[in-house]
Amino acid sequence: MTSRERVLQAIAHQPTDRTPADYGAIPAVTEALIRKLGVADAEELLVALGVDMRRIGFNYHQPETAPDTEGYVQTMWGARHRKVASGDGRPDFISPFHEDTTVDEIHAHAWPDAAQLDYSGVREQCRKHHGKYATFGAPWSPFFHEVGWLVGQEEFMMWMHTKPEVIRAIIDHVVDYEVAATRRFFQAADGLLDIAYFGNDFGTQRGMFISPAMWNDFFRQPLKRYFDASHDHGCKVMNHSCGAIRDIIPSLIADGVDILDPIQVAATGMDLAGLVRDFGPAVTFHGGVDTQRTLPFGSTADVRAEVRAYLDLTRATGGYILCGSQEFIEDITLDNILAMYDENRR
Numbered sequence: 001m002t003s004r005e006r007v008l009q010a011i012a013h014q015p016t017d018r019t020p021a022d023y024g025a026i027p028a029v030t031e032a033l034i035r036k037l038g039v040a041d042a043e044e045l046l047v048a049l050g051v052d053m054r055r056i057g058f059n060y061h062q063p064e065t066a067p068d069t070e071g072y073v074q075t076m077w078g079a080r081h082r083k084v085a086s087g088d089g090r091p092d093f094i095s096p097f098h099e100d101t102t103v104d105e106i107h108a109h110a111w112p113d114a115a116q117l118d119y120s121g122v123r124e125q126c127r128k129h130h131g132k133y134a135t136f137g138a139p140w141s142p143f144f145h146e147v148g149w150l151v152g153q154e155e156f157m158m159w160m161h162t163k164p165e166v167i168r169a170i171i172d173h174v175v176d177y178e179v180a181a182t183r184r185f186f187q188a189a190d191g192l193l194d195i196a197y198f199g200n201d202f203g204t205q206r207g208m209f210i211s212p213a214m215w216n217d218f219f220r221q222p223l224k225r226y227f228d229a230s231h232d233h234g235c236k237v238m239n240h241s242c243g244a245i246r247d248i249i250p251s252l253i254a255d256g257v258d259i260l261d262p263i264q265v266a267a268t269g270m271d272l273a274g275l276v277r278d279f280g281p282a283v284t285f286h287g288g289v290d291t292q293r294t295l296p297f298g299s300t301a302d303v304r305a306e307v308r309a310y311l312d313l314t315r316a317t318g319g320y321i322l323c324g325s326q327e328f329i330e331d332i333t334l335d336n337i338l339a340m341y342d343e344n345r346r
Contacts (some may be wrong), residue, residue, distance in 0.1 A: 003052035008194065010318040011236055011258055011284045019311050020052040020134070020321045021344050025328035029337070036334050049341040053321070056193060058122060058135030060181045062112050064314075076112040077150045077174070095151050099163075106169040110346040114180035119188035126192035134236060136195035138185055141178040141226060144200040144219060147171055151247035160210070160218060167218065175222045179229055186233035195238050195259065196230035198223075203243020206268045220251055228254035236255040238286060240324070244268040245294060249275075253282045262287035264325045275341070276313055276320075285314075286321040289340055295324065296331040300339040307343040 001009075006020045022176040023046055025033075030042055039045050046054070062076040062319055070090070072080040085092050096109060122179060126135050148156040158165045185194065200206055200223070202215060210218075223239075230237045238259035239252060246269035249260065263285050264270050273286045294306050307322065314320035322344050326339055 002131070003133045004131060004135075004194065007052050007321065010321060013281065013318040014282070015316060015318055018050075019314065019344055021050055021341060022053040022321055022323040023049060023051045024324060024326075025337075026330070027078065029328045030332055030336075033334055033337065036338075039108055042048060049338075050345050051341075052134060053195075054133040054135055055197070056122065056125045056129075056135055056189070057343070058119075058137060058139055058185055060114075060117065060139035060141065060178065064114060075150075077146065078111075079150050093152070095155070097151050097166070101166060103165050103169045106173065109173070111173045112177055114177055114184055117181055117184070119184055122185060122188035123190050123192065126189050128193040130194070134194045135189075135192060136197045138196040138198060138226075138230070139178055139181045141182065141198050142200050143171060143174045143178055143222065144173050144202065146178075150174070157210075160214060164218075171218065171222055175225055179225050180306055182226060182229050183233070186229070187236065189233075193233075193235055196226070196233075196235040197238045197240065197261075198226050199240035201240075202248065203241055203245040203264070203267060205243060205266070207244050207256065208247060215248055215249065220248075220255065224255040231256055234327060242267075243268055245338040246270060246275075249279055249283075253279065257283060259284045259286050259321070260324050261322065264292075265290050266292040266325070272310055273313060276317075280314075280317060284319045284321060287325050288320075289321045289322065289324050291324045291326040291328065291332060295328070295336050295340070296333075298336065303336045303339045304343040307340055311344065 006016045007256055009016050010020050030045065034041065034045050037045065037048055039048055064073040064075055067073050071082045071086055071263045074080050080094040082092045112162055129135050141190065151170065208215060227237045236258040237256055238261050239257045240261045242262065244267040260283055262271060265272055265288050274283060275285060289306060294302055310320060
């Protein structure tokens with residue numbers, strides 16, 4: 001069984017020869033593991049760990065302008081900000097929108113054009129891995145965050161109540177750009193991408209940033225546009241959200257999510273056993289090995305026990321891809337990371 005077959009079979013909720021695995025870490029951890037194992041590079045590290053997926057990178061951002069005479073650069077969305085605070089009394093961030101902005105002004109704003117992005121390297125990245133490994137990726141498209149960064153976080157939260165028509169118009173234009181970039185990305189991949197991967201963090205440690213009703217009103221249908229574009233191009237959908245998002249999992253499944261990531265098991269209501277019990281037949285879980293407690297503070301025996309529990313939970317039914325509940329960072333010992341992958345290969 002190839003790595004690609006292993007992943008796709010697990011997503012189809014069929015037993016596999018072993019549980020498929022993925023990997024995510026900050027560069028410093030990856031570099032430390034490369035040194036510890038004496039391998040040549042990140043690709044050799046993934047092979048040594050038994051990782052079955054390969055991410056296809058893509059930068060959906062367009063360049064900021066050069067600093068103007070007052071030190072401001074402008075983002076592709078039209079927001080102006082300073083790289084370094086000047087102390088001259090002027091704000092370090094200036095949104096193109098304000099309390100009196102109208103919907104017509106939103107539509108007239110100079111929004112970026114996805115045709116200006118460089119898609120030329122996408123197919124070669126996919127070709128390098130497709131067939132042997134499961135390929136995944138897409139423009140990251142965190143529109144929930146992009147809107148907050150564009151208008152200001154406080155304004156974002158308030159305007160959903162006081163200026164909902166303005167916020168909806170801004171969301172629509174941001175999503176128009178990102179979905180257009182996503183479709184062009186899929187076209188460039190030329191059928192060699194298995195899984196589309198998008199990310200918005202809707203959850204905190206104890207619940208969602210906004211109510212499920214507000215999420216449903218403002219974000220559910222825009223998010224579905226990414227999923228529909230993915231399925232149109234024959235890709236499975238992996239959706240990332242940190243935190244406690246149990247309340248919206250049924251909606252995500254209904255709207256086309258095939259894989260949930262990263263399963264932050266220390267967050268309220270996100271223990272893997274409960275999720276498998278309630279949603280297991282309908283979706284695949286990617287992640288879950290606890291980067292908040294077990295991996296940074298447990299022993300290698302603790303890590304192995306947690307991995308075995310997850311494998312036992314899903315061995316007969318598939319629907320699980322082993323990975324951390326977040327990226328590995330420097331508070332996690334290298335031995336614990338290695339124990340996690342070694343236990344899976346056993």
